[in-house]
Amino acid sequence: MSIAEAGEFGLIARIVARLDDGPATLLGPGDDAALVAAPDGRVAASTDVLVEGRHFRRDWCTAADVGHRAAGANLADIAAMGATPTALLVALVVPTDLEISWPEELAGGLSAEAAKVGASVVGGDVSAGPLTIAVTALGDLGGRAPVTRTGAQPGDVLALAGRTGYAAAGYAILSRGFRTPKIFVEAYRRPEVPYAAGAAAAQAGATAMIDVSDGLLQDLGHIATGSVVGVDVRREAFTVPDQMRDAASALGVDPYLWILTGGDDHALAATFPPEAALPPGFQKIGTVHEGTGVTVDRTPWTGGTGWDHFR
């Protein structure tokens, strides 16, 4: 059945049937607005939009994959503030000739990814048009101060939770028409976001934190600029996995290009005071110093700098 045949309310009913309430859902889909618990008296909120052909391709990803990716990108932003995600709202624009199973499976992916952190899809809107998914995530800080991009201090340790380069490798593999190695293709389709590391970093005294969505060096540039510091990444902190080395070699790419500038894995990069014990999941990858900008082994990086969505 096409979406045109189901109609707007038929589509909404089928999407809502794929959603579950989470613990923070006080009022779920079906009214003018949802109602979400915000026990902290503040709510963290972030929005990301995915456009077909630019952020995903239907021949590379299932609808469920796109749901996982869209939810993951947003939930990671909440985690990067040191908050715990509570809810998602989804604006979905779909072509009317699309099979209705596509948005149903998308909703299933969104819901399943949110459930990993105890969050749920609480509301949204649908319209006909070119396939586009805008997701807003809400989260709760649990009484903690938010970890922004502006608090890094010279002398701080730079640490990373999660991985980088995997989704970029998967993208490169898919771009050349391959489907393996699976580990990278799956990393591109459904990023493994270290959600719990966000609140753990805040509890451990992180001074600054960012979701690595556009590429490690580019995103660290936001911390450098926001905190008015220099950030140095040690290349030797990254071990290139054998499979990545092989894939990079086969494609004629330097694997450090993926690791240092590849986006979409949604690792969390954070800075900690030198005396802080790094929380589980984080490993040291560099240092913060007086100065400006981002360097690799104290040398400016000249190999490309991540993603501009308009270029």
Add this chain to the structure above:
Amino acid sequence: MSIAEAGEFGLIARIVARLDDGPATLLGPGDDAALVAAPDGRVAASTDVLVEGRHFRRDWCTAADVGHRAAGANLADIAAMGATPTALLVALVVPTDLEISWPEELAGGLSAEAAKVGASVVGGDVSAGPLTIAVTALGDLGGRAPVTRTGAQPGDVLALAGRTGYAAAGYAILSRGFRTPKIFVEAYRRPEVPYAAGAAAAQAGATAMIDVSDGLLQDLGHIATGSVVGVDVRREAFTVPDQMRDAASALGVDPYLWILTGGDDHALAATFPPEAALPPGFQKIGTVHEGTGVTVDRTPWTGGTGWDHFR
């Protein structure tokens, strides 16, 4: 300058320059997530998406108009829960060849409409693609219970704050290639939403409430279904303004079609216990009774039922 020339971060900087912090903004644009006050310990949240060619046309509305419309549609959803809007997040998809003044003026319109209720734009995302605007609004209930669609009781009074038919008249006028009467064209471009009536209705004991976005009869249908009641609208409760009568006559339309089934004015329809004093701005337009569905003068309406975004 085109958006492609400005680049992603140039575009974001120009948009953010048009935004002001509101009283609920604890952390505004520029980090992974915004932080908004939720003093009630709960947050109301709603999302609407507008697609060029379907929800707006650039030759009918300025960018600022589209900003007012997009913000108004979302803020009205928050008001319809009995809550006070606090913040907007905006996902904006724009063609790269668009002049950068367009999203700048859009941001100005969004910000200005939000400022009417003391809210502000706290975050968002941009991407290249077909022109699409998804807005999420947040709001605070101030300790009140939410006014849903499910609480109407037989014997309740049906009342309306704001106007209906004005935006539909404006749409019809623009569709025929006219630009006047201004009052209707402007109502379509920038709806006058009775925001304060939402919280006032909650305080006055409203049993159910809805934002009239798709057409009065269709939206009342959601209250009838949700509350398992019948809703009857009295046609004589609506006076057709002379200008509307003249415009309808010139276009060969029954003005009650606009009033009863026209969307986009974002009036608030609410039900109140028979003994409640209607708050300022509301006037009685009908009654709630045992039964099902929506009637006009106790007769089924046969003149069309509002808007399905996929048909």
